[in-house]
Amino acid sequence: MTRGAVIAAIFIAATRVVYAGGLEIPDNGTEALARGGAFTAKADDATALQYNVAGLARQRGTRLLFDGNLVLSTLDFTRAGSYPDAPSAATPWGGQPFPEVRNTGGPFFAPFVGLSSDFGLDRWTFAVGVFGPSSVGNRTYPLSVGGVPSPARYDLVQALPLLVLPTAAAAVRVTRWLDLGLALHVAVAKFDLTSVSFTDISKGVCPNVEYQPCDSTNKLSTTGATATAALGVMLHPLRWWHVGVNVRGPVYLTTSGTVQATAPSAVPMQIDPAPATFSTNLPWVVRVGTRIAKLRADDFELADLELDATWENWSAAQGDGPKVNIPSLSIFQDIHPTIVHHYHDTFSLRLGASYNAALPAGVLSFRVGGYYDSSATAPKDTRLDFDTLPKIAATFGLGYSVHGFTINVAYAYVHELDRVVTDGDIAPVNGAAHGDSVDDAGNPLPAVNNGRYHGETHIVSLGVTLRFDELANRTHRPRWPDDESARAETPPRPVVASAPPSSAEVDPAPATASASATPSDDASSLRFAPDPIKRVAHKRRARHATRRSR
Numbered sequence: 001m002t003r004g005a006v007i008a009a010i011f012i013a014a015t016r017v018v019y020a021g022g023l024e025i026p027d028n029g030t031e032a033l034a035r036g037g038a039f040t041a042k043a044d045d046a047t048a049l050q051y052n053v054a055g056l057a058r059q060r061g062t063r064l065l066f067d068g069n070l071v072l073s074t075l076d077f078t079r080a081g082s083y084p085d086a087p088s089a090a091t092p093w094g095g096q097p098f099p100e101v102r103n104t105g106g107p108f109f110a111p112f113v114g115l116s117s118d119f120g121l122d123r124w125t126f127a128v129g130v131f132g133p134s135s136v137g138n139r140t141y142p143l144s145v146g147g148v149p150s151p152a153r154y155d156l157v158q159a160l161p162l163l164v165l166p167t168a169a170a171a172v173r174v175t176r177w178l179d180l181g182l183a184l185h186v187a188v189a190k191f192d193l194t195s196v197s198f199t200d201i202s203k204g205v206c207p208n209v210e211y212q213p214c215d216s217t218n219k220l221s222t223t224g225a226t227a228t229a230a231l232g233v234m235l236h237p238l239r240w241w242h243v244g245v246n247v248r249g250p251v252y253l254t255t256s257g258t259v260q261a262t263a264p265s266a267v268p269m270q271i272d273p274a275p276a277t278f279s280t281n282l283p284w285v286v287r288v289g290t291r292i293a294k295l296r297a298d299d300f301e302l303a304d305l306e307l308d309a310t311w312e313n314w315s316a317a318q319g320d321g322p323k324v325n326i327p328s329l330s331i332f333q334d335i336h337p338t339i340v341h342h343y344h345d346t347f348s349l350r351l352g353a354s355y356n357a358a359l360p361a362g363v364l365s366f367r368v369g370g371y372y373d374s375s376a377t378a379p380k381d382t383r384l385d386f387d388t389l390p391k392i393a394a395t396f397g398l399g400y401s402v403h404g405f406t407i408n409v410a411y412a413y414v415h416e417l418d419r420v421v422t423d424g425d426i427a428p429v430n431g432a433a434h435g436d437s438v439d440d441a442g443n444p445l446p447a448v449n450n451g452r453y454h455g456e457t458h459i460v461s462l463g464v465t466l467r468f469d470e471l472a473n474r475t476h477r478p479r480w481p482d483d484e485s486a487r488a489e490t491p492p493r494p495v496v497a498s499a500p501p502s503s504a505e506v507d508p509a510p511a512t513a514s515a516s517a518t519p520s521d522d523a524s525s526l527r528f529a530p531d532p533i534k535r536v537a538h539k540r541r542a543r544h545a546t547r548r549s550r
Helices: 004-017 030-034 053-058 316-317 481-489 510-515 525-527 530-548
Strands: 062-079 108-117 124-131 158-173 178-198 217-236 241-248 252-262 274-282 284-295 301-312 323-329 332-335 348-359 363-373 390-400 405-421 453-466
Touching: 030 062, 030 348, 030 363, 030 390, 030 405, 053 124, 053 158, 062 363, 124 525, 178 525, 217 274, 241 332, 252 363, 301 405
Parallel strands: none
Antiparallel strands: 062 108, 062 453, 108 124, 124 158, 158 178, 178 217, 217 241, 217 252, 241 284, 252 274, 274 323, 284 301, 301 348, 323 332, 348 363, 363 390, 390 405, 405 453
C-alpha cells in the first residue's frame, strides 16, 4: 500500500500543473501587438485567422505573412513564513525565511505564419495558417534556491506546454457593407511538465510537513489533438466606420501519454512509467471591436482609432476542473481524480491607434496602444503554474510598406499588478492519504501559496508581409451583382448606319483617345452611339464646317 500511495501522490501532483501556460498574455501579430491588441475591426492581414476571420474578405490577391513574438516573462514569488523543519544535519535550512523564487525559463519564441489568396475570384478569400496562443511555454522554477529547497516546489518546477493551431479559413464580401468568415482550427497539444509532491507516510519517516526527504519528483508527458471553429463578422456602416465581431468555439482537449516518477529518498523504490490521459477545455472567446478612420478624398487612410473588448468563458470551460484517468497503476485500477482550479471568466479592454504618412516611396506607419486584462483567479487560488495576475500593458510600433512589401516592428511592456495572498488554499497533496491535502493524522496541510507575487513581461515582435500581386503589378477589384444589373438595365443605344463623314467632320480627338482605349474600344464599337457630351460636340463641329463650305 505504501508503494501505491507514493505512486498516486506522484501522479496527482503531476496533473495539477498540466494546464500551465493556458492563459494568454496578449497578443499575437506584430501590427496588432503595436496597437494594444485592438485589431478585431481592422484585421487586414493574415492574423485575421485569430482576431476576426471576416477580415480576410477584403484582402485581395495572394499574401504571405510571417510574424514572430519574443516573450520574456518573469513571475516572482516570495512565500510568507519560514521552513517548518527543525535545524538538523538533514535539514540545515530549518527555521530560515523562505527565499524568493523566479522563473528561469528564459525567452520564449512564438511565431505566426499565414498565407491567403483570392485565386482571382471577385469577393472570396481563402487562407491557411499556423500559430499558437499568445502565452509563455517555458516556465521553470528550480528545485533548490541557494542550496535550500525551493518554497514553490509543490506548485511548479517546470512547465513546457506546446499548443499549435493549424487553421484553414474562408471569407466573403456578402455586400458592400458586410463581410463574413469561417475558420477551422485544429488544436495539437504536447505537455512536458515536472513537479514535486509530498508523501507523508508517518511521523517516523516524515517528522514534519514539507520534510524534503519525503519529496518525490515526477514528469508527465502527454500529447493530443482536437478541433474547433470560429465565425467572424465585419460591418462597414460608413466609409470611415467599421465594426468587427469574432467568436471562437471551445476546445475540448484530451491528451494521452505517460507519467514517470522518482520516489522519495526516505522511501526508496523503483516506479515504472504508467499510461495516463488528461482532459481539459479551453473557453469560448468573443472579440468585439469598433474602429473609426480618417480618410483622404482618394480613400488613403491617414489615421485610425480602435476600441476592442474580449471575453473568455473560463468558468464554464473548466467546470469542476480538468480530469485525469489512469487505467492501471501498479495494483490500482481506474484512477480518475478531478483537479479543481477555480477559474473565473476574464475580460479585456484594448485601445489602439495608428497614423500613416505617405512618403515619396511607400508608407510609414506609427502605432500605439494599450490594454487591461482581468485576473482569472481569486487571490486565494493564485499560484505559479499559470500566470493569472491582472495585467496592464503599453505598446507601440512602426511599419513600412512599399510596392507589395511590408515590415513591422513592435514592443509591449506588460505590468502585472502585485498580489499578496494571505488566505491561500493551495496545499501539497499526500498520496498516503489518497491524494488529499492532509497529513498522516488527517490534519490539513498548510497552504504553500501565501506570499507576494510580482510579474512583468516584455514582448518584442517582428513581422514581414509579401503581397505578390502588387509585386507583379497586378490589380483586381471585386465586381458586384448590382454593377452587372445596372449595365443590363441601360444597354448601349444602336446608331443607324450612314455614309462616312467628310474629312472636315472628322473629330481629331480619337487619335489621342485611342492611346487609352480599352479592349472593348474596337471597330465594332462604332455601331453604338457615343455618350451625350461627345455627340453634342460632334454636332457643333458639323454645323461649323457647313457654314465654312457656304
